[in-house]
Amino acid sequence: MTLSSSMLAMEISAPGGPDVLKPVSLPVPVPGHGQIIVRLAYAGVNRPDALQRAGSYAPPASASPLPGLEGAGTVVAMGPGVNRWQIGDKVCALFPGGAYAEYAACHESHALRIPADLPLREAACLPETCFTVWSNIVMRGKLKAGERFLVHGGSSGIGTTAVQIAKALGARVFATAGSDEKCRVVESLGAERCFNYRTEDFGDEAKKLGGFGLILDMVGGPYLPRNVKALADDGRLVQIAFLQGPKVELNFAEMMMRRLTLTGSTLRPQSDQAKATIAAEVEANVWPMIARGAFRVVIDSEYPLSEAPTAHWRLESSGHVGKIVLQVEGI
Ligand SMILES: NC(=O)c1ccc[n+]([C@@H]2O[C@H](COP(=O)([O-])OP(=O)(O)OC[C@H]3O[C@@H](n4cnc5c(N)ncnc54)[C@H](OP(=O)(O)O)[C@@H]3O)[C@@H](O)[C@H]2O)c1
Numbered sequence: 001m002t003l004s005s006s007m008l009a010m011e012i013s014a015p016g017g018p019d020v021l022k023p024v025s026l027p028v029p030v031p032g033h034g035q036i037i038v039r040l041a042y043a044g045v046n047r048p049d050a051l052q053r054a055g056s057y058a059p060p061a062s063a064s065p066l067p068g069l070e071g072a073g074t075v076v077a078m079g080p081g082v083n084r085w086q087i088g089d090k091v092c093a094l095f096p097g098g099a100y101a102e103y104a105a106c107h108e109s110h111a112l113r114i115p116a117d118l119p120l121r122e123a124a125c126l127p128e129t130c131f132t133v134w135s136n137i138v139m140r141g142k143l144k145a146g147e148r149f150l151v152h153g154g155s156s157g158i159g160t161t162a163v164q165i166a167k168a169l170g171a172r173v174f175a176t177a178g179s180d181e182k183c184r185v186v187e188s189l190g191a192e193r194c195f196n197y198r199t200e201d202f203g204d205e206a207k208k209l210g211g212f213g214l215i216l217d218m219v220g221g222p223y224l225p226r227n228v229k230a231l232a233d234d235g236r237l238v239q240i241a242f243l244q245g246p247k248v249e250l251n252f253a254e255m256m257m258r259r260l261t262l263t264g265s266t267l268r269p270q271s272d273q274a275k276a277t278i279a280a281e282v283e284a285n286v287w288p289m290i291a292r293g294a295f296r297v298v299i300d301s302e303y304p305l306s307e308a309p310t311a312h313w314r315l316e317s318s319g320h321v322g323k324i325v326l327q328v329e330g331i
Contacts (some may be wrong), residue, residue: 003037004077009066009101012310015055015218016314021067021100029064029082029098031079034272038091041293042124043071045311045324047155047241048268052097053312059097060269061089067308068099069268072114072124073279082108090114092123095276097296100308102328109276115287125323129161132240132267137166137216137279138285141238145170147213150202150230152223154194157323158240160298162216163189164285168294174212176202185321186302189298197235202240206230210277214238221245231260239264270286273286298322 013022031037038229049067051057059065072092073087085091087109093111098104121226128227143166151162152160154175166173167190175194176188182301183194195202203226211232221244227237228250265283267275279312289295299319303311305328314320 002171003103007102008305009098010305011066011100011322012053015053018050018309018316019301020053021308026066026101028103031077031082031105032106034081035079035105035239036091036093037075037077037103037105038071038073038093038111038152039103039329040071040073040101040124041074041120041306041327041329043068043326043328044125044157045127045315046070046128047121047309047315048128050315051310062268063096064098064104064195064270066068066098066100066104066105067069068097068101068104069130070124071095071097071099071104071122071328075111076103076106082291084108085111086147087132090120092120092126093277094127094267095136100305100326102305103329105289107276109270109272110279112283112287115216116291118290118297121325122299123284125157125299125325126286128152129157130165130282131275132158133165133216133280134282134286135267136238136240137162137214138169138280139281140265141216141236143169143171143214146172146301147209148172148209148211148232149214150174150176150206150212151216152176152197152219153243154186154191155321156218158216158218160189160322161295164295165289167191168289169227171214174202174205174209177282178225184323185298192315203225203230208277211235216240222247224248228260228262231258234260236261236263239282240266245313268284281319300324302327 220242
């Protein structure tokens, strides 16, 4: 297959608001050892892209400085040592960066087959959210069937994914979201109750229920002590972001007296091997959920790659429910 030598990409021209995302022509990446090049049809938009754009989430030194952590398309080139894929295979993949572009490079073990013949548009929205949710609620959070699970930001890309995966695992699922309308959508995805955090206190509900076995939180700040109170004995709090800040005063005695676990992780800086392990677990456990209809991708809106700034305005307005996707092929 002959590749063009240059490609369209959206770069972060300077740290700032959505309008700093600018179209640029760049050389097509060259695959390193164990890497594949994917010609992207679609790329998913995630909150970490907006944080990187604003200058508060630097990419790892080895990653492309372009934004874009996930996408789906066709394998068009392979570096030495690749044996999982053939040229022409359709894949969705987790990228260390660079997916706001026509071509992007990733490790071969971070690409997955398209599950259940899903359209590429939907498959593009799976890797970043599924890797994050699976690794944090199952591998780290040890969610068990029958346990009460609470996810904050239930209508987000992460939230809509966590609700459905936890439900498919047999947990009793609860969530918070910022409006009654969002809460009803989250409940339609399998949450027993979604609390509108602007009008309801999830802590009151936690008391009535006897506490949550696991909480997945992206809010932080004042939510930290409230989350600790809302955990059941032996409960786990897994932190994946701090939308309201990472610093807070906390009485840790409760952690000791009630045997709580406070933990968290970020996906992007983890090693290739760690991401490969997560990829294999996602393919083995989440892809069958999609095949049997227990999990569907919730897409809020789609924009051409060149309209990435509008996609970021939409993300940061918090008006969205589920995922925002960029169309890359055919632009
Ligand atoms: N650790 C990792 O590896 C990792 C990986 C991917 C994403 N993340 C993080 O996970 C979060 C979700 O990512 P995403 O891409 O799905 O972004 P997103 O769709 O923009 O989600 C952000 C959500 O936070 C909600 N929110 C804001 N304040 C809240 C509050 N006080 N209580 C409850 N919900 C609140 C917003 O909904 P409302 O406005 O309705 O409240 C929105 O749904 C982001 O913070 C992102 O940085 C972490």
